[in-house]
Amino acid sequence: MSLLDALLLILALLILFTALSVVVLSLVWIERKFLGRLQRRLGPTRTGPFGLIQPIADAVKLVLKEDLIPSWSDKAIFWVAPLLVLVPSFMIWVTIPAAKNLVLRNLDLGLFVIVALLVVSILGLLLAGWGSANKYGALGGLRSAAQLVSYEVPLVMVVVSVAILVQSLDLRVISASQVPWGAAEPVLNEAREAGANFNHIGLPLVVIFPLGLVLFLLAGLAEVGRIPFDIYFAESEIVGGPFVEYSGAHWSVFFLAEYINTFLVGALAALLFLGGWYGPFLPEWLWFLLKTYLVVILIFWIRGTLPRLRIDQLMTFGWKAMIPLSFAGVVIASLYRFYDWPAWSLSVMSLAILGVVGYWIYRRYTQPVVKLAKIYGHRPRRVSNVS
Helix, strand or coil: CCHHHHHHHHHHHHHHHHHHHHHHHHHHHHHHHHHHHHCCCCCCCCCCHHHCCHHHHHHHHHHHCCCCCCCCCCHHHHHHHHHHHHHHHHHHHHHCCCECCECCCCCCCHHHHHHHHHHHHHHHHHHHHHHCCCHHHHHHHHHHHHHHHHHHHHHHHHHHHHHHHHCCCCHHHHHHCCCCHHHHHHHHHHHHHCCCCCCCCCCCHHHHCHHHHHHHHHHHHHHHCCCCCCHHHCHHHHCCHHHCCCCHHHHHHHHHHHHHHHHHHHHHHHHHHCCCCCCCCCCHHHHHHHHHHHHHHHHHHHHCCCCCCCHHHHHHHHHHHHHHHHHHHHHHHHHHHHCCCCHHHHHHHHHHHHHHHHHHHHHHHHHHHHHHHHHHCCCCCCCCCCC
């Protein structure tokens, strides 16, 4: 690599980091305004028009806030842990295509690289709790490792299912395979000339494999640690988890990585299941952003709607529901590809599995309420005569 190429690469990385920082600021503002509307509040209004400068004010406050390091902590681990969480989250974006020709470095095994880098952040969270030398931090770190390892399995299985359906791990090819041939012809012809094998489906995978999208979003929420899967820093139980001793700039690094990963989940959902950047009339990068922000708003909606799970509920849901469903997804995707069945057959199998499991979960979690209603519902109420 020449000096000029190295300088251009560094410049591209700086532009990418700046763009992601701006995205994080926008996500903070959107989340606060959206949750405010859900809860009949106004959200930020004072700092700037419509509160637009509020995220910048929060970022400045975090940077200027006193950064305390406990005297009993392991200083090296305490400093390295935030970087082990942030750097993999940033490096994943090197291979994320925001448009047909808008990607820093396209990789034939891009999806494999993304899954591999996601695992590194587990080490950062575990070291953050251990290096703090705090019992609540250590407990939060162990919880994070248990949760992320558990939900990494269904996430990987969904990726395997997508690879089986499309026959490729290249994100550009996966997106192009979900749209009509005319729109995807340049990308697919380029991949074919490079010797790649793929299966052109012509429909967004959300249509023929909705089970995969549901599993991917749930596993992605658990990987990011968003509600209802934010158990490893549950303030009501372990007062901040692995971040309990972090403040100021160090804590802001974890905060930045969380929102980058949230946007990553939305971007991967758009690329893997919603046709990526393809769409009529609008520029490709704008379609990519619209689909990504749509998924992110769905994540915020879930936060404003569902309560936090208990640790036993979280692990039970992961091992008894998510993992078996993810393996079922691999099986039906393999049957679809091996026997070359029509696309509607995979849709029917996915919807049938979702319907059966959804009804079972509904009956299981409403059964205690139904029993109480049967016991107390028909008894007359006691009426007090106190005036």
